Structures are given as C-alpha cells and as structure tokens.
Amino acid sequence: MTTQDERLLRFSPAGSQTGALPLPATGLAPRVGGGSVWVIVTIGHGAVWQVDPGSVTPSATTATTNDATDLAVGEGGVWAAGYESLIRMDRSTAEVQDTIRLGKNVQASSVAAGEDGVWVAVPAPG
Secondary structure (H helix, E strand, O other), X not given: OEOOOOEEEEEXXXXXXXXXXXXXXXXXXXXXXXXXXXXXEOOOOOEEEEEEOOOOEEEEEEEOOOOOOEEEEEOOEEEEEOEXXXXXXXXXXXXXXXXXXXXXXXXXXXXXXXXXXXXXXXXXXX
C-alpha cells in the first residue's frame, strides 16, 4: 500500500508492518508480479518503479510518457495505462517494449491483464 506521506509499505499476512520505502512523490497502483512489486511514482510525466519485495528497495525505474494512472502485471509484461497510450514493460528489466496508442485525448482509467488479453477502461467517445 502507499500512504499520504509518500511511502510504500509492506505488511505480513498477520498485519504487522515489515518494511517501508520512501517515495519521491505520491505512489499509485502498487501491483505484484514477476517476482517484483511495481508502483507508479508521479514525477513529472511519471515513472514506474520495480521494487525488490525482499529488501523493499527499487531495482529499476522506467520513465513513462503517458502520465500513467494504473498498472497490471500479466500476459507477458507490466502494463501502464494512462493518457493516450498503454505501455508494455519487460517484467525482468522494466524496459519499455511497446507503446499502444489508445486515441487522441483518451485517458485510461484502469487496466487488467489476464483471460488471454489486456483490458483497458476508457471513456466513451464524444
């Protein structure tokens, strides 16, 4: 979970806090997958941090150009949905592998990966 005072917190299944990572800005949409925790850090246009769950330290940073608002992990990558595009990152290296255009002035509100596809919620045209 992320907090208002800009930290990513790790809890045990019993509910005890077992780790914390200070964030440089508000963190959004922490997701787990591919052996990492992924979190959007809203710096300028935004960045996605790949966090090592054992040490609770960042292992990679990917700059995003779409002001990402949500993340999903699955179907061959880490997916960052945002303004006008969906970005696919490699789960091992966090490098951008593909950018899929969603349309002019389209802001994705959420993304999910699974069931043989990647699903993006966008507003109706018009």
